[in-house]
Amino acid sequence: xxxxxxxxxxxxxxxxxxxxxxxxxxxxxxxxxxxxxxxxxxxxxxxxxxxxxxxxxxxxxxxxxxxxxxxxxxxxxxxxxxxxxxxxxxxxxxxxxxxxxxxxxxxxxxxxxxxxxxxxxxxxxxxxxxxxxxxxxxxxxxxxxxxxxxxxxxxxxxxxxxxxxxxxxxxxxxxxxxxxxxxxxxxxxxxxxxxxxxxxxxxxxxxxxxxxxxxxxxxxxxxxxxxxxxxxxxxxxxxxxxxxxxxxxxxxxxxxxxxxxxxxxxxxxxxxxxxxxxxxxxxxxxxxxxxxxxxxxxxxxxxxxxxxxxxxxxxxxxxxxxxxxxxxxxxxxxxxxxxxxxxxxxxxxxxxxxxxxxxxxxxxxxxxxxxxxxxxxxxxxxxxxxxxxxxxxxxxxxxxxxxxxxxxxxxxxxxxxxxxxxxxxxxxxxxxxxxxxxxxxxxxxxxxxxxxxxxxxxxxxxxxxxxxxxxxxxxxxxxxxxxxxxxxxxxxxxxxxxxxxxxxxxxxxxxxxxxxxxxxxxxxxxxxxxxxxxxxxxxxxxxxxxxxxxxxxxxxxxxxxxxxxxxxxxxxxxxxxxxxxxxxxxxxxxxxxxxxxxxxxxxxxxxxxxxxxxxxxxxxxxxxxxxxxxxxxxxxxxxxxxxxxxxx
Amino acid sequence: xxxxxxxxxxxxxxxxxxxxxxxxxxxxxxxxxxxxxxxxxxxxxxxxxxxxxxxxxxxxxxxxxxxxxxxxxxxxxxxxxxxxxxxxxxxxxxxxxxxxxxxx
Numbered sequence: 001x002x003x004x005x006x007x008x009x010x011x012x013x014x015x016x017x018x019x020x021x022x023x024x025x026x027x028x029x030x031x032x033x034x035x036x037x038x039x040x041x042x043x044x045x046x047x048x049x050x051x052x053x054x055x056x057x058x059x060x061x062x063x064x065x066x067x068x069x070x071x072x073x074x075x076x077x078x079x080x081x082x083x084x085x086x087x088x089x090x091x092x093x094x095x096x097x098x099x100x101x102x103x104x105x106x107x108x109x110x111x112x113x114x115x116x117x118x119x120x121x122x123x124x125x126x127x128x129x130x131x132x133x134x135x136x137x138x139x140x141x142x143x144x145x146x147x148x149x150x151x152x153x154x155x156x157x158x159x160x161x162x163x164x165x166x167x168x169x170x171x172x173x174x175x176x177x178x179x180x181x182x183x184x185x186x187x188x189x190x191x192x193x194x195x196x197x198x199x200x201x202x203x204x205x206x207x208x209x210x211x212x213x214x215x216x217x218x219x220x221x222x223x224x225x226x227x228x229x230x231x232x233x234x235x236x237x238x239x240x241x242x243x244x245x246x247x248x249x250x251x252x253x254x255x256x257x258x259x260x261x262x263x264x265x266x267x268x269x270x271x272x273x274x275x276x277x278x279x280x281x282x283x284x285x286x287x288x289x290x291x292x293x294x295x296x297x298x299x300x301x302x303x304x305x306x307x308x309x310x311x312x313x314x315x316x317x318x319x320x321x322x323x324x325x326x327x328x329x330x331x332x333x334x335x336x337x338x339x340x341x342x343x344x345x346x347x348x349x350x351x352x353x354x355x356x357x358x359x360x361x362x363x364x365x366x367x368x369x370x371x372x373x374x375x376x377x378x379x380x381x382x383x384x385x386x387x388x389x390x391x392x393x394x395x396x397x398x399x400x401x402x403x404x405x406x407x408x409x410x411x412x413x414x415x416x417x418x419x420x421x422x423x424x425x426x427x428x429x430x431x432x433x434x435x436x437x438x439x440x441x442x443x444x445x446x447x448x449x450x451x452x453x454x455x456x457x458x459x460x461x462x463x464x465x466x467x468x469x470x471x472x473x474x475x476x477x478x479x480x481x482x483x484x485x486x487x488x489x490x491x492x493x494x495x496x497x498x499x500x501x502x503x504x505x506x507x508x509x510x511x512x513x514x515x516x517x518x519x520x521x522x523x524x525x526x527x528x529x530x531x532x533x534x535x536x537x538x539x540x541x542x543x544x545x546x547x548x549x550x551x552x553x554x555x556x557x558x559x560x561x562x563x564x565x566x567x568x569x570x571x572x573x574x575x576x577x578x579x580x581x582x583x584x585x586x587x588x589x590x591x592x593x594x595x596x597x598x599x600x601x602x603x604x605x606x607x608x609x610x611x612x613x614x615x616x617x618x619x620x621x622x623x624x625x626x627x628x629x630x631x632x633x634x635x636x637x638x639x640x641x642x643x644x645x646x647x648x
Numbered sequence: 649x650x651x652x653x654x655x656x657x658x659x660x661x662x663x664x665x666x667x668x669x670x671x672x673x674x675x676x677x678x679x680x681x682x683x684x685x686x687x688x689x690x691x692x693x694x695x696x697x698x699x700x701x702x703x704x705x706x707x708x709x710x711x712x713x714x715x716x717x718x719x720x721x722x723x724x725x726x727x728x729x730x731x732x733x734x735x736x737x738x739x740x741x742x743x744x745x746x747x748x749x750x751x752x
Contacts, residue, residue, distance in 0.1 A: 236729065249724045252717045252752040255732060256744035263737040271741065274748050 077193055082182055096124060135171070142167045187211045243588075243614040245633040253277070261285055270298050279308050286310035286336075293319045306332035313337040320345045324352060331355055336362035346371040350378050358385040365393040373402045380406030387414040397424035404428040414439040416468075426450040430457045439466035439492075448473050452480050459484030466492040466520075475503030482507045490518035494561075497526045501538040501567065504545030508552040515556035519549060522563040522590065534567060542567035550576050550583075558585045563592040563616070570596040577604040584609075590616040592636060598622035606632065660687060661700045662715065668708035674699075676718040681751030710746050713739060717752065 070080045142148050143163060151166050179196045186205030192198075199212035207215060239245070249255075257277060260267065261284040270278070278299060285291045292314045299307065300323060307323055307330060309315070317340045324330065324345070333356055335341065341364045349356070356379055361367075372395055376383075386407065388395060395418050410432055415421060422444045429438075430450075435458055451473055455465070459481065465488055467473070478499055481491075493499075504521075524540035541549070546568045550557075562568065573596065586609040591597050597620040606612060606629050617623050618636035628634045660677050662670045678684040686695040695701045703711060717733060724730040735743060 247726050247728060249717075249721045249730045250732070252714070252721075252747035252750075253744065255717075256735060256740050256747050258732075259735045259737065259740040260744055263740065266737065267741065271745075273741070273745060277744065277748060 079182070099124075138171055139164070139167045142170050185211055240633050241635060243633045243635070245613075245631055247630065257281060257284060261288065261290070264290055264295055264298075267298065275301075275304055275306075278304075279306075282308050283310055289314070291315070296323070300326040302326055303329065305329045306334070308332075308334045309336065309338075310334075311337050312341070313339060316340050317342050317345060321348050324349055324354065328352065328354065332358045334358075334360040335364075336360070338362060338364045340366065342366045343368055343371045346375060350374060355382060357382055359383060360385070360387040362388075363390040364388075365391060367394060369394045369396055369399045372399045376403045376406040381409060383407045383410055385412040386410060387412070388418060389414070389416040391417070392419040394420070396420040397422060397428070400425040401428040404431050407432070409434055411435060412437040414466075416441040417443060419443045423447055423450050426454050430454045432458070433461065436461060437464035438462055439464065441466075441468040443469065445472065446470065448477065452476055455480045456484050460486060463487055464490040466490070468492065468494050471495060471497055474498040475500055475506075478503040478507040482511055486512055488513050489516060491516055492518070492520035494520055494522045494524065496524045497539060499524060499540065501540065501542035501545045504541050505548045508545070508548035511552060516553040517556050517585070518559045519553060519557060520559075520561040521545075521549075521565060522561045522592075523565075525564060525566050538567040540567060541565040543569045543572040547572055547576060554581075554583050556585055557583060559588040560586060561588075561590040562594075563590045563618075566593065566595075568594065568596070570601070573597070573601050574604070577601065577608045581608050582610070585611055587611050588614045588616075591620065592616055592618040594620055595622070599624060599626045602626040602634070656687075656689065657699045659699070662711060663700065663702040664706050664708040664711040665704045666708050668711065670711060670715045672715055672718060673722075676715075676722045677701075679718050679721045679752055680714075683750060705749075706746050707742070710739065710742050713743055714746055714750065714752070717747075721752075 073080055073083075148167060148170060151170070152163070179194050179198075181194050182191055183194050183198075183206050184191055185208035186201035186203060187207055188211055190208050192208035194206055195209070197212065198206045198209070199215050201207045201211070201215070250258075257280055261281060264285060270281075282291070282299060285295060286309065289311065291309060291311055293316060296309070296315060296319055299309070304327060307327060312320070312335050315338070320335070320338065320341050321344075323335075338361055341361065343366070346367055359375075359379070376399070380403070386403070395415075397420070400415075400421055401424065411434055413429070413432065413435055414437075415425075416439065421442055423446050425442075426440075426446055427450055429435075429440075430453055438458060448470075451467070451470055455477065459465070462485060465481070465485065467477075470477075473496055475498075477493075481488075485491075521541040526534055526539035528534070541562060542565065546562065546565065573594075589605065589609070589612065591605075594617075597617060599622070602615065602617065602620075602623055603626060605615060606627075612632055614633045614635065616635045620637060623634075623637040626634060626637065656674060658674060659671050660674050660683075662672065662677065662683075664670075674687065678687065683701060685691065686693055686701055687699070689696050706714070713735070720733050
């Protein structure tokens with residue numbers, strides 16, 4: 001490519017006018033540079049650099065005539081004058097060296113008395129005398145300066161308070177090259193341009209950029225690692241979301257447990273660590289996704305009767321088998337995210353005649369219906385707890401029927417997100433008369449009649465009833481609960497859009513059940529975009545229902561969740577949390593998506609609930625500057641970043 | 649005994665299995681539930697009477713760290729954003745067992 005053409009193209013690429021190009025024409029050997037630049041990009045960059053450098057020079061300085069080479073060298077930080085000087089110096093040196101060789105070892109003592117300036121050894125005697133004179137004059141001048149007096153005063157009594165020593169030191173400092181000049185690096189002896197950032201080497205000389213960087217790196221490494229002195233704000237917020245608002249230090253157990261989890265890869269075995277701590281460690285490791293086949297080994301102890309792995313996602317089929325090989329005494333099995341738990345592991349369990357009483361498996365989707373049936377038939381008589389979740393491949397109605405026929409001693413049953421269960425499963429579960437805790441969350445829609453039958457047949461014995469995902473259930477269900485359930489302490493009925501406020505009032509009024517400790521009625525409301533205010537007859541737990549609930553259960557309630565019950569009015573909240581009302585056991589309250597909630601109401605809640613620890617208030621846009629008592633976590637709200645701590 | 653008649657002494661002595669003694673304020677030692685119950689005068693335990701607790705199963709290194717924690721806990725009482733104490737990794741398992749035993 002023609003060089004001129006190249007520059008025009010390059011200048012256009014970089015948005016520069018062609019007006020500057022005449023400078024470049026002076027460049028002696030364009031091919032030298034342009035020829036070396038193969039890619040258009042580099043070519044553009046090089047040319048642009050030339051142009052920019054030229055522009056800068058013409059703008060900033062007024063100069064006499066220059067050769068193009070000098071200009072180019074200057075633009076690359078090379079000083080022609082310096083090259084010339086260096087050349088002259090080298091010539092001189094060579095000459096003196098030749099002279100010195102001729103003289104032989106004529107004056108060795110002369111060199112010895114001046115060992116500080118060895119590098120000047122090549123100078124002629126008369127030059128040396130001249131320099132000495134100059135140096136003496138400078139030293140005398142320095143000795144009279146204020147700075148010298150100051151230094152001397154500071155160093156009195158120290159071994160190096162000799163006048164000459166200090167003066168020489170100052171002189172050396174003065175003669176250190178200024179930024180922009182050239183200097184040889186003390187370590188690698190390369191020539192480099194001094195910048196304000198150049199570091200001083202171990203012997204007082206300057207270092208080139210590369211050596212400076214290495215030195216800085218080394219210093220950084222040797223510095224004791226600065227530990228985060230305060231937990232970060234981020235960590236605080238994360239803790240807050242977990243409901244942890246704690247004053248003072250963590251307990252030593254918790255701190256050590258975390259530390260153990262940090263160093264889990266260096267730990268060979270836990271020794272005789274108390275078993276309570278194993279569970280906590282498993283939780284922490286699971287949360288950090290550090291439960292691998294290797295770390296699993298730490299938890300396998302033949303004498304223990306439980307295993308809790310909260311995240312088995314990284315375990316392979318053989319690892320599951322290993323659990324049951326090493327721990328023959330197992331009665332509690334809790335394996336979540338057990339994706340690789342396959343039929344052959346189930347076969348193995350059944351072969352080993354394990355005495356499993358409490359079985360909790362999550363996401364064990366590679367287990368077929370045949371195996372599930374075998375499990376129920378073989379272990380059914382001894383099973384007390386069965387919790388299965390996230391099964392979309394197996395556990396169909398037939399299997400659930402087998403389960404209901406076999407597991408007659410079952411006291412606790414939880415089936416959540418099991419896709420294949422439907423009406424027949426509900427009918428089958430109705431026959432499990434020994435159940436005390438029942439929790440269902442179905443995916444497929446079911447007939448309300450089956451649910452009614454289920455609750456009416458089991459209700460009298462249930463202490464816990466949790467029904468999620470029955471959107472079509474209506475007031476009849478609430479009636480059945482009212483009529484049959486007499487010993488409930490936990491009731492969850494959420495995600496429903498048919499039960500009315502009146503139904504809820506009827507449920508709680510004159511209910512022979514003792515006060516609930518746990519109540520969750522979140523998301524009971526109707527969702528109809530064409531009618532945003534909802535029907536006049538309120539759907540879901542609304543003002544009257546909420547009032548009735550608190551009258552019935554207020555004295556014992558510990559956890560209350562009423563998120564998204566959108567028809568509870570401001571006046572009702574004001575009344576429920578009014579003067580003189582007290583809910584002594586209420587610890588957790590979820591009032592998310594209640595747009596009427598404001599600072600005043602939140603303040604009332606804090607006053608009425610002396611034991612409160614956690615208030616969840618997402619999307620409560622009027623909660624702005626609530627004064628949060630010490631030790632209470634207010635989650636959500638507008639100003640989540642700086643909860644104000646006050647003592648009531 | 650004189651110490652049981654006089655109001656509780658201000659300092660207590662913790663002794664490790666290998667014979668190291670740590671004399672620390674009573675209030676800091678009572679961060680540990682186990683030690684608090686040991687020193688409870690109504691219990692008439694010999695520890696309560698003498699103000700001296702011997703931990704045969706704790707080594708001096710571990711007990712030193714435990715005492716450090718007691719002081720750290722006392723210092724950071726009622727404070728938010730408390731930085732974690734520095735625990736050497738090689739000690740953490742032993743310390744964990746000790747902490748569990750001492751109920752801290």
